[in-house]
Amino acid sequence: MKVYTKTGDAGQTSLLSKERVYKDSARVQAYGTVDEANAAMGLAKSLTEKDWAKEIIHKIQGELIFLNADLATAEVTNHSNSRISNTHIESLEKLIDSLEERRIPQPYFVTPGSTAAGAALDLARTITRRAERCVVALKREEQVFAPVPLYLNRLSDLLFVLARCVEQEELLVNITKKVQGILEPSAFNNNAKLSIPVLTKSRQLLDAARNKALEMGIAMVIAIVDNNGTLVVQERMDNSLLASVALALDKAYTAVALRMPTAQAAALAAPGQELYGINTTNSRLVVFGGGLPIYDQGILFGGIGVSGGSVAQDILVANAGLAAF
Structure with a gap:
């Protein structure tokens, strides 16, 4: 059978009942648009590397063929004879609920295009x-x-949630690759030796930061880590928040892990930015100000983390400690 039949040359086509209708009729417009959506889903299936997403898309594409058969049926005498049923709708709703549980909430309007599949x-x-x-x-x-x-x-609704889950997983993979690249120690840092004792200098930094916190009248926690992110010294001032103990240490760790101030990481982790979602890849990464990397003549010495005041106050105290270097 040839692909071209010439039966539609007069601008008409056949429904399942063999009834001839014009190609711009409302019924043909409806199932033609569904066919267009099916093709777009095929494009998404070819672009994603997620097998679980491909399975979802492929199943729905099969259901859309049945749905188009329903749309190509002009005589609806009994609604129970439809190929698409309430069971299919319930299945979509369950799938939406399961995908909603795994996606990262986005309290803003989404601009399409973060990934090709999305x-x-x-x-x-x-x-x-x-x-x-x-x-x-x-x-x-x-x-x-x-x-x-x-x-x-x-x-x-399902396609919206599916797009978000697919693009978020792909973005996390890309972010993880970037973080791994950042965390790989450079040959320079591996071979060079720090010019000063780590513990001695860490105590000097901590003292300077504490003095600044006392001057400001704010009870803070200050942590210094080495260039592997391991704690060297930490001080919890009287009446400082218990939560600040972990936060100060994690800020110092983050500054070393990403080799940048945590305030800079915060800007890059904002929606739509290069490192969006990075804080979901590692529970110790803190993306708000108060952590600074410390360098000794170009060699990563370690990091300082401060917690207990506002973000601006934490940064001010961290900088005071860094100034002692």
Whole structure:
């Protein structure tokens, strides 16, 4: 059988009942738009490396073929005869709930395009919304199986959540690679020797930071780690917050691990920035100010972390400690 049949040259096509209708009819517009959404989902499936996502997409693509068969059926005498049922809709809802549990909440409007697969899923989502609008228009003129518009509505919701989960996982993989690159020790740092005793200098830094905190009248916790992120000295001032003990140490660790001030890491970890989500890859990474890396003539000495005041106050005390170097 040839691909071109010439039967549609006059601008008409056949429904499942063999009834001939014009290609721009509301019914053909509806199932044609669903077919477009299916193609966009195929693009997303080819772009993602996540097997679990490919399985979800492939299953739905099969269901869309049945849904289009329902849309190509003009005579709806019994809604129980539809190929898409409430069971399919319930399955989508359960899938949405499970994906919502695994995705990172995003309390802002999403701009598509963070990853290729996520962008393709967002494209499929918007086409599915258009298909739903086409079906709503069709229902005002002709009969449509009841589950069809409900399925499309839930599908668009699913595609939104699926896009977020796929792009977040891909972003975390990219971030992990970047962090691993940052954490790999350089040959220079491995071979060079620090010009001063670590413990002696760490105590000097801690004393300077404590004096600044006393001058400001704020009870703080100050931690100094070596260039491996291991604690060297830590002091908890009277009446400082218990939570600050862990926070000060983790700020110092983060400054060494990322080789940058934690305030800079905070800016890079903001939504849409290069290191967005980095704090979810390692529970010790703290992405707000108060941690600074310490260098001795270009060699990473360690890090200082301060917690107990506002972010600005923590940074001020950390800088006072760093100035003693």
